[in-house]
Amino acid sequence: MRPPGQDGEQGSHASVTTAPAHGDGRAATLPASVAAHLLPLLALALAVLASLFLGLGTVPLFDVDEGAFSEATREMLARGDYVSTWLNGAPRFDKPILIYWLQAASVTLFGMDEFALRLPSALAATAWIGAIAVFARTRFEGADDPGTGYAAAFIAATTAGVGVIGRGAIADALLNLFLALAMFDIMRYATDGQAAQRRRVYLWIGLGLLTKGPVALLVPGAASCLGFALQGRLAAWWRALRDPLGWAILLAVAAPWYLLEYARRGDAFLAGFFMRHNVERFMAPLQGHGGGILYYLPALLLILLPWCGLLLATVPAMFRAVLPALRRRRMASDDAFLWSWFLFVFAFFSLAGTKLPHYLLYGVTPLFILMARARRAPHPAWLVLAPPLLMLAAVAALPYALERLAPGIGNTYMREALGRGEVFGGAWRAVAGLLLGAALGLALWRGAALWLRLATTSLLCAGALGGLLLPAVGELQQGPLKEAAQLARREGWDVQRWRIDAPSFSVYRAAVTPSTPAPHAGQVILTRSDALHTPQLAGAQILYRKGGIVLLRVRN
Template identity: 60%
Template sequence: MRNDAALRMNGARALWTAARGTAMQARPLLAVALALYLGLFFRLGDFPLFDVDEGAFSEATREMLERGDFVTTWLNGELRFDKPILTYWLQALSVSWFGLDEFALRLPSALASAGWVVAVLVFTRRLAGEAAGYAAAFIAATTLGVTVIGRGAIADALLNLFLALAMFDIYRYLVEARVRYRRRAWVWMALGVLTKGPVALLVPAAASLAAYTLQGQLARWWKALRDPAGWLILLVVAGPWYLLEYLEQGQAFIDGFFLRHNVERFVAPLQGHGGGLLYYVPVAVLLLLPYTGLFLRALRELPRLRATPLDTFLWCWFLFVFLFFSIAGTKLPHYLLYGITPLFILMALHRHLLTSRWLAFGPPLLLMGLVVALPHAARIFGPRARNPYYREMLSQADVVGAEWQIAAAALMLCVLGLALMPRSPLWPRLAGCALLCAFAFGGLALPAIAALQQGPVKEAALLARAARLPVRTWQFNVPSFSFYRQAVTPRADVLRKGEVVLTRSDELARLGEIAVLYRKGGVVLARIES
């Protein structure tokens, strides 16, 4: 009997030990899964679409489904040549499955970003071990730039997925010279061209040229570039849509897409999006929150960029994107994301070199401080704004309640507690802070900002839809209004008595006598009386 009891006890201990070991092994994977949920999917469809980009993509997708035209995109009844077709197709597919709402329109971006994170995990784990792989994936999932772009109903998350997959295979070809890596990279670039155009070829080609040259493999790079099979892949995957669009729209497509939205975007600021040569320095600081301190520590390793082929490749990738878009005429923060993937890996590889507590925890405390300060800043600066539109937008009192402020303060205290925790490794605490920051930004800040800026636009659209009002826009570019109204809303070039217009409160003085149908947060729906 005693022997039986001892055997049962030993068996129970063995099972407990095995279960505990399995749980320990699963912890990094569970951490990445939690990071993905908080960074990309938490409250994904709980706030209105942002204008201009989200509204434009979403309304163009709605019009695509309404027209039944899956080649040419239209926005408010006018041709839209801003981006190629793949994102619209994926949004249309998602809407067909889940319904025409914010969640369905943002889901392709969230899934693409999740694939982007998984690609980082697989690539880094193979080259630098499991711990570095999971760390790189965790950083990618909880970095502010990815959290923002991964929740946007736009093309950039999908493009970054294809850029990462292409660059990873280009690196594999650098070190192993297998044809399958070269051909697969062409597939990813072709899909990128179908997502956002020539930039999907430019970034991989130019960044890899620098890396291959520094590694003495220029001949191998040139061989890959001249690969007939690669160009055939590009033509087969991306060519049909470009050909069909040209056959339908002719020179207008060439002028609108290639010349205006690619060539002009580089040589001059488009739509007022300009900036100096140092534009992307503060952008990098913000996009990499809450890991900015870790990035600054990793940046000290830049002089050793030729230490290994991987170091060379990653630094050339980031530096090309940073320098190229610094000299480009049009500057937008998300352009730097095309070169942010290598930073996730570099920060993961150098995470244990971070020894300064304030360098580690200053950025997450800054990010949490911004979240906590959001309603107070609106309350202080809103009434002081000279422009009526911004004054009314920031002065809305019903956007952030007591529960929101309590939650933000509690998260701030948790981050502060992790920062002040004595005699504990920095990296696990920084990772914990990143999860809290992802929860705060995605669950609190983004919905609050959307409610301030876009909530009134959505309310006005739903009112106009319910009343079946024919509306035109006056000096107000908010395509999400058309999406929520589920009808094309043309621009008003001339005001006519009796028509209803959507405008901003700072444009009211130019309208003459009006009857206000809706006014909130600087958004005005009015009927022209004279």
């Protein structure tokens, strides 16, 4: 299969002979223009399937984020309340409503399980990748650079960041879709000046506000301002900002829910959503998620695995191309917006108090396009191919590393959670070894083009992430919790949590699991094995214990 972006040399009227199809010896032919699009499209579809849908419903929900979103959706359906969200019986102000509506619709159609809860994110990530393909094809492809759209989408589909976030039952894949659609229409408007393009931007921002809040307005607003400024066209940005019909569209989409939620919860909504989860999140680390000013440099390399080598190889040429235009403040329109988009997100979240790797995804879409545009330049093969090889080697070595390291871990919970060698069966290890061997063979195959080798090894990495790594990590961390919840549901136990935050337990138990300040006699408690040594649990009856997860009945 030809990788995305490696179109043939034939013109639009050439044809490709497929096989003799007629009795007189005439050959059936396929137009080269069709083949040039069909094969990359098939490769892109395979990448999306491997990265986003392979085993989507087989991995347990990860805590805390997936568990919290999923439990809030379960409680929405149980309460019949489609305006306010709740988590284990308490008001939840973390995110707006749209992702919960989509999860609720999916669960109603397919049932309350991991597949249904994750499906909206997987579909949103698929649409995000598709939007990249369409935009890059129409803006950057030409006779001298065919296939850029498919290449950019393929890079996006096979990065670790998109693969992980697109499989998560959380709001970020949906937000990234709306951010990309908004920025793409901003770029179209900057060159075409059509009112419909400008007003679609307001629509996408409105949907983003319903997905994750003010960041959906901040990123395209600030990035577009910088982009117009780099072209010396701030007056055009200001005119677009004063579009009354655009603002009417945005408010019609987003305002009704915000007003309804404020009418219900009043100042608690303002304090919980706007102040704590937006203003305070920028001002100080929340829930221990802090980091230094350079936090996002290594995070960027991890998010872009296995493509970070291509990024490192192309960055010097990228900067050499844009620096003269920056000094003149007359950068080409598309370059101005692509760089403003990435650099604003990188700088803003580097200054924020709360730091999480996936925040950087709000600004990596332009990097997918920039890397695709630079893919044919000569690059050091060792630099480009080293990251996918290291990634696959790390996956293959994981079970052996845990076997060696887990027994020496001092914390009881961590030792029991990571010491479950049965998770990595013989088939798992064999497949991991085969993927690594195939990648090594491709790296050594000097007769093939570097882009072909990199694209193929990246596809192997996507399969390893979705088919091996995430299922294994999910079973280590969440498998026992799911088993414990299903046991509690079968036995009809009224369970409370102590010293553990695991909202997925409530999803699998199909009931609210409140936290208790202190265990009392007769209670069934969910906790971790590192809490068993406390006096409050002395003499407790162990009902379930596996992988550091414990269900017990308090006796004293």
